[in-house]
Amino acid sequence: MKPEVVGINSSNNTLLRVEGLKKYFPVHRGFLQRLAGRIKAVDGVDLEIELGSTLGLVGESGCGKSTVGRSILKLIEPDEGKIIYGGQDISGLSRHEMKPLRTEMQIIFQDPFGSLNPRMTIGTSIEEGLRARGVRDRAKRTKRVEELLEMVGMATGAADRYPHEFSGGQRQRIGIARALSVEPSLIVCDEPISALDVSIQAQIINLLNDLQAQLGLSYLFISHDLNVVGYLSDGVAVMYLGQIMEYAPAQELYENPLHPYTQALLSAAPRPEPNDRGQWATLSGDVPSPFNPPPGCKFQGRCPLVEDRCREAEIGFYEPGQGHKVRCWKF
Amino acid sequence: MATNQDMLLSIQDLKVYFRGNGKIARAVDGVSCEVAHGETVCLVGESGCGKTVSALTILGLISQPPGEIVGGRILFKGQNLLDMTEDEMQKIRGNRIAMVFQEPMTSLNPVFTVGDQIEEAIMVHENVSPAETRERCVRLLTDVGIAAPEERLKDYPHQLSGGQRQRVMIAMALACHPELVIADEPTTALDVTVQAQILNLFAALQKKMGMSLLYITHDLSVVAKIADRIYVMYAGIIVEQADASDIFHHPHHPYTQGLLASLPARGNRGKKLHSIPGQVPDPAYKPSGCPFHPRCDFAVTTCHDTLPEMCDDGKGHLSRCPVLYELRYETGGGRDQFIQ
Numbered sequence: 001m002k003p004e005v006v007g008i009n010s011s012n013n014t015l016l017r018v019e020g021l022k023k024y025f026p027v028h029r030g031f032l033q034r035l036a037g038r039i040k041a042v043d044g045v046d047l048e049i050e051l052g053s054t055l056g057l058v059g060e061s062g063c064g065k066s067t068v069g070r071s072i073l074k075l076i077e078p079d080e081g082k083i084i085y086g087g088q089d090i091s092g093l094s095r096h097e098m099k100p101l102r103t104e105m106q107i108i109f110q111d112p113f114g115s116l117n118p119r120m121t122i123g124t125s126i127e128e129g130l131r132a133r134g135v136r137d138r139a140k141r142t143k144r145v146e147e148l149l150e151m152v153g154m155a156t157g158a159a160d161r162y163p164h165e166f167s168g169g170q171r172q173r174i175g176i177a178r179a180l181s182v183e184p185s186l187i188v189c190d191e192p193i194s195a196l197d198v199s200i201q202a203q204i205i206n207l208l209n210d211l212q213a214q215l216g217l218s219y220l221f222i223s224h225d226l227n228v229v230g231y232l233s234d235g236v237a238v239m240y241l242g243q244i245m246e247y248a249p250a251q252e253l254y255e256n257p258l259h260p261y262t263q264a265l266l267s268a269a270p271r272p273e274p275n276d277r278g279q280w281a282t283l284s285g286d287v288p289s290p291f292n293p294p295p296g297c298k299f300q301g302r303c304p305l306v307e308d309r310c311r312e313a314e315i316g317f318y319e320p321g322q323g324h325k326v327r328c329w330k331f
Numbered sequence: 332m333a334t335n336q337d338m339l340l341s342i343q344d345l346k347v348y349f350r351g352n353g354k355i356a357r358a359v360d361g362v363s364c365e366v367a368h369g370e371t372v373c374l375v376g377e378s379g380c381g382k383t384v385s386a387l388t389i390l391g392l393i394s395q396p397p398g399e400i401v402g403g404r405i406l407f408k409g410q411n412l413l414d415m416t417e418d419e420m421q422k423i424r425g426n427r428i429a430m431v432f433q434e435p436m437t438s439l440n441p442v443f444t445v446g447d448q449i450e451e452a453i454m455v456h457e458n459v460s461p462a463e464t465r466e467r468c469v470r471l472l473t474d475v476g477i478a479a480p481e482e483r484l485k486d487y488p489h490q491l492s493g494g495q496r497q498r499v500m501i502a503m504a505l506a507c508h509p510e511l512v513i514a515d516e517p518t519t520a521l522d523v524t525v526q527a528q529i530l531n532l533f534a535a536l537q538k539k540m541g542m543s544l545l546y547i548t549h550d551l552s553v554v555a556k557i558a559d560r561i562y563v564m565y566a567g568i569i570v571e572q573a574d575a576s577d578i579f580h581h582p583h584h585p586y587t588q589g590l591l592a593s594l595p596a597r598g599n600r601g602k603k604l605h606s607i608p609g610q611v612p613d614p615a616y617k618p619s620g621c622p623f624h625p626r627c628d629f630a631v632t633t634c635h636d637t638l639p640e641m642c643d644d645g646k647g648h649l650s651r652c653p654v655l656y657e658l659r660y661e662t663g664g665g666r667d668q669f670i671q
Contacts, residue, residue, distance in 0.1 A: 001509075021636070055448065114352055151568070167611075169610055197611055198550075198551065198590055198593065199610075199626075200608040201593070201595075201606070202605065202606035224522070227596050228595050231595035231597060251600075264524060265524065268524045268527035270550075271552055271592065272594050286494045
């Protein structure tokens with residue numbers, strides 16, 4: 001029986017839905033800067049985040065996961081596709097029209113050193129969001145800043161200090177407080193713990209979990225670390241060269257990975273168990289460049305199961321199980 | 332346990348300080364560590380704990396000033412490396428002890444081809460003909476799993492991917508059949524699938540060539556994969572040392588216990604992660620006594636002013652925490668009763 005090709009279908013409490021998102025970056029070469037080709041950073045991504053849940057977006061460097069995160073916030077203008085936030089298509093909105101929505105969606109960046117203005121006190125940085133929301137009363141703002149700092153586990157005296165006085169973990173907390181200042185519903189977390197020490201990572205993960213329980217936040221959690229994503233997420237999307245390869249509820253994905261790439265990623269991710277020794281299955285080669293990729297399946301160059309038909313046409317999604325979608329013929 | 336003479340490398344009470352701005356950063360503050368023949372030893376710790384400084388000191392790569400080797404010995408096959416002249420060190424560095432660095436892009440010279448750089452490593456140490464050198468380069472690149480090695484030798488570093496560059500670095504390190512390879516976070520900058528390839532490669536090469544490996548990392552999952560023995564470092568000192576499975580199944584030091592319990596895994600979804608409060612201390616402002624005491628749940632008053640001794644459980648598992656040592660012998664329990 002031939003499996004049915006399906007798209008992502010939506011349910012009622014969907015907060016954000018992304019359909020067919022594409023972002024190509026042009027590459028100019030030579031003296032005349034002629035267009036040499038396009039880097040297909042994001043090439044048709046569909047996602048869905050439910051209210052109060054966490055979607056993990058996993059992939060290796062250069063797979064386009066950060067570009068997806070930024071396109072959703074329209075920090076990067078997507079080339080094609082729809083971004084539907086709370087029922088409203090925001091993909092065509094201008095910067096001005098986006099402004100009220102900025103209080104709905106926020107982002108936490110990977111690098112807590114680069115994302116805070118070194119010449120602003122922590123208080124001023126966090127206050128900016130409040131000003132943007134039109135909180136004019138200074139006393140109110142100061143009070144709110146203190147509340148926010150307390151919420152992320154910082155001493156209230158921190159408001160008058162500068163970013164360089166804080167460690168990486170503390171700066172990440174400040175970044176979270178700043179994102180929370182506008183009371184968003186959705187936070188895009190772009191590798192928020194990768195730059196932190198192991199003992200600090202757990203603190204930030206717990207904080208993100210607590211805040212979600214307290215405030216009913218939804219997260220798009222972008223990471224390359226499968227262990228962290230498996231711990232935090234309700235659903236997981238695995239990305240490779242600009243496309244989602246597999247999309248499933250977290251438990252299902254980890255217990256029953258179907259796509260050869262997901263299987264390879266899971267077996268390559270070391271787990272902290274000393275009995276898990278010896279040689280383990282690996283993919284050959286590196287992630288290819290997304291510059292003018294060949295037609296057909298994006299994973300064909302490294303896939304152990306590759307066939308001729310994989311090289312011919314783009315492969316759609318197959319749905320072998322409830323809510324489990326995979327971009328591979330085999331299913 | 333083997334005696335010092337049998338050890339390939341034996342570091343004894345090494346102290347390396349850095350001076351600057353009127354402050355003294357005690358980066359390495361009394362580290363002792365041993366590597367036997369053919370063994371893989373992992374040095375684990377968070378950033379700033381002194382693991383890289385320890386490695387650089389072994390090869391004599393600490394610039395003095397601002398660095399200063401205040402005390403200790405580094406015995407390589409019984410010879411103290413710290414007493415050697417620069418000329419004598421040259422003969423050892425890259426020849427008998429080699430190093431693989433974290434950042435393959437910055438450790439390869441961008442204006443020379445890969446072939447030139449590997450050849451240089453061989454020609455500095457051995458008197459061989461150019462033809463033979465080239466042939467050995469090809470063989471080395473084949474060994475580290477690079478396809479079409481003749482072609483790649485003519486490439487410049489920027490033409491290679493991150494994984495290939497790291498393979499080239501490993502080929503350079505292995506060029507003169509070293510007895511000890513020091514790898515400083517060699518896979519941290521790489522993707523997981525490439526990391527798995529490189530770790531497999533280390534294991535295969537070690538089997539083939541029988542060298543010892545001192546592997547420095549912050550990633551406990553990688554450690555679990557490759558280590559025979561583990562040293563856990565915190566703020567310039569070793570806090571625990573034991574066989575790999577002992578560390579993971581029965582960690583004795585509160586810091587190791589905390590680190591292991593704080594690792595997220597899909598198995599403990601929904602449960603709150605254990606987290607170590609506070610943060611890693613700045614090497615210039617280290618707490619007195621046991622440097623971990625401000626973050627430790629078990630700290631007693633003596634921890635505040637005296638650095639605890641290593642406590643041996645009699646089976647080669649050493650931990651710098653007398654509090655838990657006594658507790659363990661009173662109750663005879665394992666790891667679980669301390670955490671939660």
